[in-house]
Amino acid sequence: MSDADARFEGLLEAHWDWTLSTAPTFATSLGVRDYDDRLSDPSLEAYDVQVERQKEFLAQFEAIDPAGLSPDNQLNLQLIQLELESAIEAASYGGRYMAMTNRAGPHTVITGMVSRLPFRTPADYDSYLARLAAAPDYLAKATGRLRSGIEAGWVQPCAPMAGYEASIRAHIVDDINESVMMDAFDTRPTGVNPEAFAAYRQRAETLITDAVIPGLEAFERFYLDEYAPNCRTDVGLSSIEGGADYYDYLAKMFTTTELTPDAIHQIGLSEVARIRAEMDAVQQEAGFDGTFKAFQDFLRTSPEFYPKTAQERMDAAAVILKKMDGKLPELFTKFPRMPYGIKEIPLDVAEKTTTAYYSRPAGDGSRAGFYYINTTNLDKRPLYEMEALSLHEAVPGHHFQIALSQELTLPNFRKYGGFTAFIEGWGLYSERLGLDVGFYETPYTNFGRLSYEMWRACRLVVDTGMHSMGWTREEAVNYMIDNTGLSVKNINNEVDRYITRPGQALAYKIGELKIRELRALAEAELGDGFDIRLFHDTVLENGAVPLSVLEEKVKAWVETQKP
Structure with a gap:
């Protein structure tokens, strides 16, 4: 040295x-x-x-x-x-x-x-x-x-x-x-x-x-x-003196880009239109002849799609994740040593919090990572969304990425820190990885995946809408009701989250789009020589970096893989 x-x-x-x-x-x-x-x-x-x-x-x-x-x-x-x-x-x-x-x-x-x-x-x-x-x-x-x-x-x-x-x-x-x-x-x-x-x-x-x-x-x-x-x-930051400038800062900080709120809003609108077309195709596959709104109402109100007990919801997550555990060697060659578990979200905060979240392992190895699942309001938490949710929060999503990062040979500020656009972008990208290894076998679970992707696209629209463009809370809620399959309860909780924590919701879709863009580039450049496992190893091997750094690293890896 x-x-x-x-x-x-x-x-x-x-x-x-x-x-x-x-x-x-x-x-x-x-x-x-x-x-x-x-x-x-x-x-x-x-x-x-x-x-x-x-x-x-x-x-x-x-x-x-x-x-x-x-x-x-x-x-x-x-x-x-x-x-x-x-x-x-x-x-x-x-x-x-x-x-x-x-x-x-x-x-x-x-x-x-x-x-x-x-x-x-x-x-x-x-x-x-x-x-x-x-x-x-x-x-x-x-x-x-x-x-x-x-x-x-x-x-x-x-x-x-x-x-x-x-x-x-x-x-x-x-x-x-x-x-x-x-x-x-x-x-x-x-x-x-x-x-x-x-x-x-x-x-x-x-x-x-x-x-x-x-x-x-x-x-x-x-x-x-x-x-x-x-x-x-x-509800918007722009209603406070200095709030608009603060939101501009948050947009750049959470996405690690120079994108303005207006540009992010337009990306959101474009993604909403694309995903909606895919949702319409899944509705046809399900054999539902009514309108899109009627299909949404059917999914939101049919008891067959909802768990009857908290244990049923927890058990569903456990089965999904055990199935994914067996698929991980098809997606990676390097794995974290630290295990993960599942827990119910504490009842004192469950009512107003999101449908699930992840808690990282202790750095000294004394505590595993945990996927926390909301078991309140079960009639508002459909089982057809559980595959996408579980793959995001646990494996190959947050637990896999964060636990692996803590085990890399990196300075501590990178092991235990990182950039939200990468972390949440990887989580959303991980939902889509279920398509590569046999998940989403029914039209309903695939609609659940698309609804979750639509949820993150809508975030780009409503977060910027409220904090930069003067949208009301009601406008944001109605936009998400019209475009996602999420329950109204979940939508209200999510919109309230975006209001009180501005900008953070922008990270998911912007990060995921960059990872998908880099995968498409690698597949095009390498053709039959593309190995999805090595691509994912490369994405994760530097911890949670800014998207520009990720792009540099992936492009350099692509050059090393060419004959």
Whole structure:
């Protein structure tokens, strides 16, 4: 290793150490125990300090001459600078006040610790108790940040936040044994003796009763008395001063492109038209002679398509994924070592959240990846969508890509980070991979796949529509009702997600289109020499990179594969 590479990698390590110091629970999940006695600082003051430190790091990285670095480190330098530049630019917008969405907030950081932290040793329980003790201060600081947002006019809109207080109230329990924060004591690990375990449990009961719950009650009062009454009536970012510029930034950041909201909107309209033609063909294949709307109504209302119990929905996912596990060697030659599991989404957040999501494995190998499935409102969650959903969230989608990334020989900021357009683009592309290995055998499951693809195309239209073009929430909902096969319940939840987390929904379709474009290029260039397994290995071997970097890597691979 050259001296220049050694100095650069030392600076990368210093930046990573600092990053972990600002995210203590994340550090614990990676096996770094230096910050076990604390939570992150959500205050605006801490945020400003962090931005100044990022500026210092950026200046240090910019002083490095890339010509003196290895090719791998030249890319690492490019990516760390891009990451820092994006974070610094974000600080110039009012999004800095948005410490809450309709699906999450300061309270879920506290109540979700059990699912993110290890519980195997006395040190793990000491850490958890210290963090429970720190919870009231965390909630108070986050409240101060949100209060500053009220003063600045940067608050979430009213409609998607309706009933949000229920997600706080669910944790203000009279019976401490009903608290999810006590789930850490369901089973005593072998590394903790019975007497110590009982003492830890007693201490946790006291802390939750005397510290955490009063902190949650104060946060609920703040939300009901101050935040909710000041919510915005308009849903789009462009209705806030400076919001249009912020959305332009978000569009570029989430897609890793220079596409404007207008251009993205047009791509969405084009994709909606293409997918609609495919959906019409599937409707004919199903032998349904009515209108497209009648077919949608049939799919949304026929009991035969819906699970009767939560277990039936979970079992369907398990069968689909076990089938895909057996197909993975047809699609890849390299596999992650870390397994995955399936869990139900906790009921305190399930009502307002999406139909499923993925949680990455712990970096230290202490926790598998998990595919979380929503088991509420079963009459709104059709089984014919389960194949596309499961392939996206687990394998060959998020679990395969993210778990593999964590096992690559990459700097930590790339192992455990990455760009949303790649991550979500891969997830959506993975749904389509079912066509390559025998999934979607009925017109209904294939319509479910197309409905999910249409869902992501509609996102390009409605996200830009609301945040850049003045669309109302009702216009966005109706557009998705008219064009997808999703249930109205899912559509409402999804539109509320796009309202409270602007721009993120743009990443899926833009990323997927780039991967499909590169696959088509490779197939055309290599003909019979194209090996889909090696193509996928190439796409995934650098972690979640910007789409421009992915294109460079794939084109270089294509040249190496030519005779």
